[in-house]
Amino acid sequence: MSITKQVFKSPADPGKYEDVSFLYHMESSTGSYADITSYGCRVVDLVVPDKDGNMTDVLLGYKDLDGYFADTCFHGAIVGRSANRIAGASCVISGVKCDLPVNDGPHNLHSGTPSFQDQFWDGEIIDPAKADAIIAESGIKGIGSVDSDALLLHYISPDGATGFPGNLDTYILYAWLTDKTFFMLFKGTSDKDTIFAPTNHTYFNLKGHDTGYVGDHTIQLDADKVNLKDDHNCSDGRSQDVTGTDFDARAGVPLTQLIKSSDPQITMSKGIDSNFEINDYDGTYKKCAYLIGDKSGIKMEVLTDLPGIQIYAANFLGGDIGKSGKPYNPNYAVCMEAQMFPNAVNIPHFASPVIKAGETCYHATGYRFVNN
Numbered sequence: 288m289s290i291t292k293q294v295f296k297s298p299a300d301p302g303k304y305e306d307v308s309f310l311y312h313m314e315s316s317t318g319s320y321a322d323i324t325s326y327g328c329r330v331v332d333l334v335v336p337d338k339d340g341n342m343t344d345v346l347l348g349y350k351d352l353d354g355y356f357a358d359t360c361f362h363g364a365i366v367g368r369s370a371n372r373i374a375g376a377s378c379v380i381s382g383v384k385c386d387l388p389v390n391d392g393p394h395n396l397h398s399g400t401p402s403f404q405d406q407f408w409d410g411e412i413i414d415p416a417k418a419d420a421i422i423a424e425s426g427i428k429g430i431g432s433v434d435s436d437a438l439l440l441h442y443i444s445p446d447g448a449t450g451f452p453g454n455l456d457t458y459i460l461y462a463w464l465t466d467k468t469f470f471m472l473f474k475g476t477s478d479k480d481t482i483f484a485p486t487n488h489t490y491f492n493l494k495g496h497d498t499g500y501v502g503d504h505t506i507q508l509d510a511d512k513v514n515l516k517d518d519h520n521c522s523d524g525r526s527q528d529v530t531g532t533d534f535d536a537r538a539g540v541p542l543t544q545l546i547k548s549s550d551p552q553i554t555m556s557k558g559i560d561s562n563f564e565i566n567d568y569d570g571t572y573k574k575c576a577y578l579i580g581d582k583s584g585i586k587m588e589v590l591t592d593l594p595g596i597q598i599y600a601a602n603f604l605g606g607d608i609g610k611s612g613k614p615y616n617p618n619y620a621v622c623m624e625a626q627m628f629p630n631a632v633n634i635p636h637f638a639s640p641v642i643k644a645g646e647t648c649y650h651a652t653g654y655r656f657v658n659n
Contacts, residue, residue, distance in 0.1 A: 338584030367485030493580025
């Protein structure tokens, strides 16, 4: 299937961004589709069939560019260079001290501004053969074949952006795979040692984006351990075995267990907002989790080559009006963000998010949809 492209307008100033703001409609051969904007590589819509064949938009989002300009919750965005928190908004990369924006208590969250999520990216529509070739170049094993035309987005984050060194040449590939996976590949190359640790910050509600509370979803995580956090919600290098705790989702549990828990590590963020350590991490692309929508029966499997997955139950959504005119309130969605561990740059025993000058780094994440 071919991808269509149209201007994604700002109603407040309809002509201002028409040369850079686009919406790409990307359909699979089975009829599922995604709409992606060049602003922050944000996924605006993700529509898949439920157990009865009804097409369901499972992704929270906004109807126009102004909604994303006003957004403070990173809806659908590629966030980076460094996703999640860096303690004290400071780190040292190859002997160079980097002072970052303080924007989440004493810490840095999602790199600050300007970052991937608030920039316009250049987009190119490519055929399946070229997309397959890019995936093959990554060297990541286990990724299936591309189903239809794919979208390749490009942005160069300049040296010194939010305190990080190096001109970071970045590509994001979005594609539907033949196994019904909505897939993304991250590629980064820098001229100085720097961090390359992005993620996708999509908010999922598998009953439909405007149907409310997600606590009755079932979540399963292939994770024996969870990162522990300091008093300001940032990973501090400790890990905890999930056995006998509300973090134990290995067999599949109601998501509400992770939202309503009285565990101090959960209540500090008004619900789950923690990084789980994926079992048997070895850098290969594999399934690490699934989510099942109550009522819809939609099952979404998460696959990645990354070591961690952040589960965030949208605890701080503030009632903003979404694309259908209904408010998005706390716990109306869940983010399942494959990632490097939070604050890994400051914790030597975590896998390092630093890439060397001239090195090209790839990461992959897929969301595979099947009817349960």
